[in-house]
Amino acid sequence: MVKISIIGYGNVAQHLIQAFQQNPEIQIQQIFVREPSKVIGFSEGIAYISDWSLVAPADIFLIAVSDDAIRTVSEQIPLKNQLIVHTSGSVSFEEMSKDNRRGVFYPLQTFTKGKQVDFREIPICIESEFSADLEIIKKLANTISEKIYIINSQQRKALHVAAVFVNNFVNHLYQIGNEICLENQVPFEILDALISETAAKVRTLTPNEAQTGPAKREDQQTIEAHLEFLKPDATKKSIYQLLTQSIQNNGKEL
Amino acid sequence: MVKISIIGYGNVAQHLIQAFQQNPEIQIQQIFVREPSKVIGFSEGIAYISDWSLVAPADIFLIAVSDDAIRTVSEQIPLKNQLIVHTSGSVSFEEMSKDNRRGVFYPLQTFTKGKQVDFREIPICIESEFSADLEIIKKLANTISEKIYIINSQQRKALHVAAVFVNNFVNHLYQIGNEICLENQVPFEILDALISETAAKVRTLTPNEAQTGPAKREDQQTIEAHLEFLKPDATKKSIYQLLTQSIQNNGKEL
Numbered sequence: 001m002v003k004i005s006i007i008g009y010g011n012v013a014q015h016l017i018q019a020f021q022q023n024p025e026i027q028i029q030q031i032f033v034r035e036p037s038k039v040i041g042f043s044e045g046i047a048y049i050s051d052w053s054l055v056a057p058a059d060i061f062l063i064a065v066s067d068d069a070i071r072t073v074s075e076q077i078p079l080k081n082q083l084i085v086h087t088s089g090s091v092s093f094e095e096m097s098k099d100n101r102r103g104v105f106y107p108l109q110t111f112t113k114g115k116q117v118d119f120r121e122i123p124i125c126i127e128s129e130f131s132a133d134l135e136i137i138k139k140l141a142n143t144i145s146e147k148i149y150i151i152n153s154q155q156r157k158a159l160h161v162a163a164v165f166v167n168n169f170v171n172h173l174y175q176i177g178n179e180i181c182l183e184n185q186v187p188f189e190i191l192d193a194l195i196s197e198t199a200a201k202v203r204t205l206t207p208n209e210a211q212t213g214p215a216k217r218e219d220q221q222t223i224e225a226h227l228e229f230l231k232p233d234a235t236k237k238s239i240y241q242l243l244t245q246s247i248q249n250n251g252k253e254l
Numbered sequence: 255m256v257k258i259s260i261i262g263y264g265n266v267a268q269h270l271i272q273a274f275q276q277n278p279e280i281q282i283q284q285i286f287v288r289e290p291s292k293v294i295g296f297s298e299g300i301a302y303i304s305d306w307s308l309v310a311p312a313d314i315f316l317i318a319v320s321d322d323a324i325r326t327v328s329e330q331i332p333l334k335n336q337l338i339v340h341t342s343g344s345v346s347f348e349e350m351s352k353d354n355r356r357g358v359f360y361p362l363q364t365f366t367k368g369k370q371v372d373f374r375e376i377p378i379c380i381e382s383e384f385s386a387d388l389e390i391i392k393k394l395a396n397t398i399s400e401k402i403y404i405i406n407s408q409q410r411k412a413l414h415v416a417a418v419f420v421n422n423f424v425n426h427l428y429q430i431g432n433e434i435c436l437e438n439q440v441p442f443e444i445l446d447a448l449i450s451e452t453a454a455k456v457r458t459l460t461p462n463e464a465q466t467g468p469a470k471r472e473d474q475q476t477i478e479a480h481l482e483f484l485k486p487d488a489t490k491k492s493i494y495q496l497l498t499q500s501i502q503n504n505g506k507e508l
Contacts, residue, residue, distance in 0.1 A: 067476060090476050108444060110451055110466055112459065117451065123444045149444055158438035159445075161480050161494075162431035166445050167452045168467030169497045170424045175461035176500075177416035184412035190362060190377045190403055191413075191420050192457060197364055197371065198421045199453035203446060205366065207429035212364055213422030222321060222344050226415050235500050240415075242496055243423045246430075246489050 002140055005030040005058040007073055009038055012087050013064035015111045019119040019144040026143055029058050052076045060140055062087060062105060063096070071095045074102075083133050085126075089160035092153045093129055103128035103137050106156060107145070110167050119144040125151040125159065176236055208250070215247035256394055259284040259312040261327055263292055265365045266341050267318035273373040273398040280397055283312050306330045314394055316341060316359060317350070325349045328356075337387050339380075343414035346407045347383055357382035357391050360410060361399070364421050373398040379405040379413065430490055462504070469501035 004026060006013055013031075020026045021043060030047045032055065033039055039048055049055065055077055063086040065073050070086050074096035077084065084096060085103040093102040104127040109117060124141040126148060128134045134150065141148045151159065174195065181188045201210040214222040223244055230237040258280060260267055267285075274280045275297060284301045286309065287293055293302055303309065309331055317340040319327050324340050328350035331338065338350060339357040347356040358381040363371060378395040380402060382388045388404065395402045405413065428449065435442045455464040468476040477498055484491040 067473065090479065109448055110455070110464075112455060112464065112466075115455070115458070121447045123447060125444070147444075147447075149441075151440065155438050155440045157479075157483060158434050159440050161483050162434040162440075162445060163448055164467055164469075164480060164494070165427045165434070166431040167448050168465070168469060168501070169493075170427050170449075170452055171456070171461055171464050171466075172469075172497055172501050173419045173424050173427070174456050175465065177420040178456075178461050180412050180416040180419070184409050186405065186409045186413050186416075187403075190379070190401075191416060193375045193377060193401075194363055194417055194421050195424075195453050195456065198424055199449050201364065201366060201369070202425070202428050202432075202449065204369070207425055207432050210364075210366065210425050211422070211429065212366075212425075213418055215418075215422060215426075219321065225344065225411075226418060229411060229415050235503065239423075239496060239500060240418070242493055243426055246493060247422070247426050249489065 001025060001027055002136070002143070003027045003029050003059045004062060004140065005032070005055070005060075006062045006064060007032040007077070008062075008064040009033040010064065010066070011111045011113055012107070013062075014113075015117065015119075016062065016064060016087070016107070016144075018116070023143045026140070030054075030056060052078055055079060057082060059083065059136060060085060060105075061100075067091050071097075074100070083136065085128075085137060089125075089156060089163060093127060094153075101128075101130055101133055103133055104153075104156065105137060105141060106151075108159065108163060120146050123147040123149055125149045125156055127152060127156065173239075176239070180236075211247065213247070215244040218248065255279060255281055256390070256397070257281045257283050257313045258316060258394065259286070259309070259314075260316045260318060261286040261331070262316075262318035263287040264318065264320070265367055266361070267316075268367075269365045269371065269373075270316065270318060270341070270361070270398075272370070277397045280394070284308075284310060306332055309333060311336060313337065313390060314339060314359075315354075321345050325351075328354070337390065339382075339391060343379075343410060343417060347381060348407075355382075355384055355387055357387055358407075358410065359391060359395065360405075362413065362417060374400050377401040377403055379403045379410055381405060381407065381410065427493075430493065434490075465501065467501075469498040472502065 028046050033050055036050050061084040067088050070091050080099050082100045084100045085105040089106050093104050096102045106125040107122050109122045122145050124145045126137045178188045282300050284303055290304050315338040317327055321342050324345050334353050336354045338354045339359040343360050347358050350356045360379040361376050363376045376399050378399045380391045432442045
């Protein structure tokens with residue numbers, strides 16, 4: 001039985017709480033919520049607190065708050081020599097207070113309020129200040145996921161940047177596709193199968209092998225027709241140009 | 255029974271041949287292959303030809319060749335008043351020879367050599383010069399797919415541009431993610447679940463609702479750290495900047 005406490009009640013915190021609650025090996029002892037009015041419903045046996053002085057020792061504390069609040073929150077915990085991990089992709093554990101043993105527990109996924117995810121498939125990237133703590137972080141991660149990666153801070157930073165490209169930026173390209181469809185009275189759902197297959201392809205091929213399209217085959221006639229089509233929207237046109245150039249240079253400097 | 259002939263033997267042609275062959279309502283009469291040496295194996299009952307004078311009448315001809323060859327190929331067919339459709343997303347049917355009745359049969363998917371696809375899920379966008387021909391094109395499409403859309407040339411052009419964004423450009427962002435991982439000794443597979451979930455999300459949310467990340471939440475500190483990280487690679491940095499700006503302007507002109 002691992003006794004954990006969770007600091008934070010945002011999107012990531014709530015998904016973690018839900019996942020841990022389904023696991024009999026985990027006991028959630030306390031959940032620190034800054035604004036008690038935000039708690040809707042409660043779970044038997046968990047103490048919800050909003051007063052730092054009430055924080056009690058646990059096997060692991062998970063800080064699941066926004067990146068810029070991690071340092072301050074870590075300094076508020078009125079305990080010493082506890083194992084404290086944060087859940088961020090871009091913050092080094094060294095930014096947390098030195099009063100405690102520090103680590104990282106970064107679930108690499110995009111969490112949407114109200115949309116359940118299957119945690120067993122979600123990679124959890126872990127790291128610890130002291131090697132002796134790695135085992136318990138790993139044990140905790142293994143209770144919800146089958147995919148645990150030991151990743152150092154530099155690698156995690158790289159991973160987070162890569163995640164921005166394959167998630168945030170990809171989603172934005174979906175939005176551009178959606179806008180083009182709306183403007184032309186075409187249902188966006190026509191693109192569903194293409195979007196799924198594009199994502200599925202890179203599980204079996206490298207993205208380089210999977211690349212197709214006018215940029216890749218240097219089909220200048222189609223590229224020019226597309227740029228002409230996008231002319232009224234300078235932003236979309238710039239994005240089209242830059243990504244086309246980048247594909248044609250295949251990763252080499254422009 | 256619909257009697258069809260296919261002109262072309264590239265990627266799209268071969269996927270179509272495979273799909274039609276599985277359907278007892280379809281009889282593939284002839285396949286026109288420019289270079290006979292490219293044909294590996296053959297199917298009983300289908301005539302492979304490479305001499306235009308041998309082309310025989312059929313219920314529908316499908317021209318599945320590269321965009322810039324469609325016009326020439328359509329002019330080579332030594333018949334009149336046949337129903338001829340091409341499979342391209344970006345070419346108007348009006349580019350084909352007027353000797354025949356023209357139309358479009360555009361399966362909107364990314365086809366990879368050797369990777370089978372489930373055609374029932376693939377949208378087929380159809381169009382015809384004469385309304386009387388639409389029914390037979392629709393009937394043909396329905397033998398392999400459940401998703402048929404009647405789309406005019408302007409809409410198909412828009413759809414093709416949208417497809418470049420959600421497929422070609424998205425795949426290129428996967429490649430950038432892959433390169434960042436490789437450079438930092440992080441396995442790209444860590445991003446698999448994120449890539450799948452990002453694609454799955456836009457089936458239930460609009461891309462605008464699904465948008466997350468430092469650009470969306472105006473987290474300038476993280477954005478600057480990422481730009482610093484990308485500094486050695488001017489192309490990746492430009493793409494990061496442009497897409498971040500575009501997210502922050504949410505589709506408005508930059």
